[in-house]
Amino acid sequence: MKLTTSLRGRLFAGLAVFVVGTALVAGYLAYRWAFDEAIELQDAILLQVGSLAANNRLEGRLPSEGNIDGEAELLIQDLQPRGATGDSVSMRRDLPGDLSDGLQTIAWNGEQWRILVRTRSDGSRVAVGQPTANRDEVAQDSALRTIVPLGVLIPCLMVVIAIVVDRSLRPLSSLARDIDAKQSDHLEKLPVEGIPAEILPFVASINRLLERIGAMFDRERRFVADAAHELRTPITALIVQADNLERVALSEDGRDRLQSLKTGTRRTAHLLEQLLTLARYDSEAATDPSxxxxxxxxxxxxxxxxxxxxxxxxxxxxxxxxxxxxxxxxxxxxxxxxxxxxxxxxxxxxxxxxxxxxxxxxxxxxxxxxxxxxxxxxxxxxxxxxxxxxxxxxxxxxxxxxxxxxxxxxxxxxxxxxxxxxxxxxxxxxxxxxxxxxxxxx
Ligand SMILES: Nc1ncnc2c1ncn2[C@@H]1O[C@H](COP(=O)(O)OP(=O)(O)O)[C@@H](O)[C@H]1O
Ligand SMILES: [Mg+2]
CATH class of the missing domain: 3.30.565.10 (Histidine kinase-like ATPase, C-terminal domain)
Known part of the structure; x- marks a missing residue:
């Protein structure tokens, strides 16, 4: 069945495009929101750890305690005072000392880092940071998890749509089968019980058409029957006249011709009888006989x-x-x-x-x-x-x-x-x- 001409195909394709389109937009938005939310949450954690470090002089790398990804570690580091030049300590790859206070994203050690810098009450400064790649990975994981249900739901929805479309259009298929099964000379109306309201006008007009065709057939049959009936009397008269001719003295040749005349009239009479019989039994009105x-x-x-x-x-x-x-x-x-x-x-x-x-x-x-x-x-x-x-x-x-x-x-x-x-x-x-x-x- 061609998709463009099949109602079933069109309905299914239309609904499928709509559902998939909606799912893509919804999935994209959900993913973005969840991602942004996760990033904000990680900034909030940086802020909290930052204020802890500013008060308690924490330093080092805090491994995360499991529940986020293992890679979501935090770096806490005291910054060199501004302007201090490299001594033995700064041989370590320290964060640059000239970072301004607050949240920022910087490139350091060949990676992008999200860094929070706080100044303690004694003037020393501490930085808390995380590589953005790790942060993004964690955010991506949690955002992806929000669209998994959508991904499962869509195939289920497609199956449901296919079933509903198929069910709804079933009356149409059975109607077509009914019409196909009709023999050309059987013109009873199509049943209207159980036909959906949308198809009912269609069925009704087919029924009206069948009625008109039936009336036309009836007229034609009546014409044939009437014609046969009208011809009966003259043919009977011809047969009688031919019989009468037999009693008249005729030449040999005349007798031969009379015989073919009689054969012809007998045939015609038989044809008329058969025509009348066919017209009689052709009429639809089959009464229930005993x-x-x-x-x-x-x-x-x-x-x-x-x-x-x-x-x-x-x-x-x-x-x-x-x-x-x-x-x-x-x-x-x-x-x-x-x-x-x-x-x-x-x-x-x-x-x-x-x-x-x-x-x-x-x-x-x-x-x-x-x-x-x-x-x-x-x-x-x-x-x-x-x-x-x-x-x-x-x-x-x-x-x-x-x-x-x-x-x-x-x-x-x-x-x-x-x-x-x-x-x-x-x-x-x-x-x-x-x-x-x-x-x-x-
Ligand atoms: N018993 C039969 N044996 C062989 N052919 C038959 C038989 N009955 C019918 N037919 C064929 O079917 C045709 C149609 O039959 P029918 O409708 O009774 O018309 P008709 O007998 O007037 O020719 C016949 O002309 C004949 O060719
Ligand atoms: Mg016959």
């Missing part, structure tokens, strides 16, 4: 289609036929079974078989049609449910609407449909398996 006896319906369809099977010498029959019921309109179940068995009969070769099975499996009803035809090329399987798509092996005068109708009916029953080419070991051919939640057992 339970239908699926086995009885399938048996009726098989009985209806037996003559066609016999004509093609196809062995059409049941492998299993359990008494099962599902929640669906019986007309729809009949349409479903008829379309699938009709397809199987159409594609099975003469002398082939079409096996119908109907049985309960767990809390579902399985309706399965196996044929011994050529199956559907894998490349066609993806599109086979699209209206008017007939694949590369279309046979006879179909419309390409049958499987679309079947799928719509299966969806209305909250079921599932699967088409698979059987492996050669099972004798090749297509297996269509429809599963529908069963209603209570009879």
């Amino acid at each position: 339970s239908s006896e699926f086995d009885r319906i399938v048996k009726e369809v098989v009985a209806d289609l037996l003559p066609i099977a016999r004509k093609k010498s196809i062995d059409l029959g049941f492998i299993r036929a359990e008494a099962v019921s599902v929640h669906a309109e019986s007309v729809a179940l009949g349409v479903l079974a008829r379309n699938l068995i009709d397809n199987a009969l159409r594609h099975a070769p003469a002398g082939g078989r079409v096996d119908v099975s109907l049985f309960a499996e767990n809390d579902h009803v399985v309706f399965q049609v196996d044929d011994t035809g050529p199956g559907i090329p894998e490349a066609d399987l993806d599109r086979i449910f699209e209206p008017f798509f007939r694949g590369s092996r279309a046979r006879g005068d179909g419309t390409g609407l049958g499987l679309s109708i079947v799928r719509r009916i299966v969806e209305r029953c909250r079921g599932a449909i699967r088409l698979e080419n059987k492996p050669l070991s099972e004798g090749a051919g297509l297996r269509v398996r429809v599963t529908i939640p069963s209603s209570k057992p009879r």
Whole structure:
């Protein structure tokens, strides 16, 4: 995910820059203050030791008593009277005798020293001092200690920010998943429960858009249904007229033409019926129908289609036929079974078989049609449910609407449909398996 386009990335980066910036400024200030404070404290100690030395004639180097660094030693030295020139004593590397009273920083013995000079009541002078390097080291140590907690806190804060940002944006990701999971022809609204207030207007406008698209689809479906309906009457009239023509004495040629006219009108009538059926089951309004006896319906369809099977010498029959019921309109179940068995009969070769099975499996009803035809090329399987798509092996005068109708009916029953080419070991051919939640057992 690109940082600039991801809300999560932007939020995290923004907050991280802010936190690190604040921490740097706060850390710098805390360090400076603690450092200055430590230096002041050491000056105060110099002043105290200085007044002690002025009163008690202390001299030498006082090792510190441990609690500060071992190197924080103090030098206490009587100064030569002003103007005194070097005698044997001054061979020692003494502090220069011309220092003025008070606190000062001087270079001595190749080091920077912080020196306090006091004059005693008898006029002699004493100097108390410390190398500034030692003082700075002690001050640095204590200043660094003040920013250690900050250094520990920042990584923890970053982790907390990452977690909070991730949590806050989770509804967005799940919303995106919901929208992605939507099938193109399923237009129920997105749920608004649990959606954060900031995203709610967004969800609401998506829902309004879905509503408009739904209305548009409805209008289109109604148009198709109306058009098919309007065409029904003239086509019926044409069929009647063609039938009447048969009773008229016609030449051989005239009879041939009448036959193709009748085939054409029959096809058109079938197409209109399929269009009307699709429009009927395409509408969103799936009422909750009462339970239908699926086995009885399938048996009726098989009985209806037996003559066609016999004509093609196809062995059409049941492998299993359990008494099962599902929640669906019986007309729809009949349409479903008829379309699938009709397809199987159409594609099975003469002398082939079409096996119908109907049985309960767990809390579902399985309706399965196996044929011994050529199956559907894998490349066609993806599109086979699209209206008017007939694949590369279309046979006879179909419309390409049958499987679309079947799928719509299966969806209305909250079921599932699967088409698979059987492996050669099972004798090749297509297996269509429809599963529908069963209603209570009879
Ligand atoms: N049992 C089957 N065996 C092989 N191909 C099939 C079978 N059922 C359907 N098909 C393929 O799927 C296409 C679409 O089927 P369908 O929607 O019922 O339309 P139609 O039967 O009107 O052509 C068919 O044209 C055919 O190519
Ligand atoms: Mg068909």
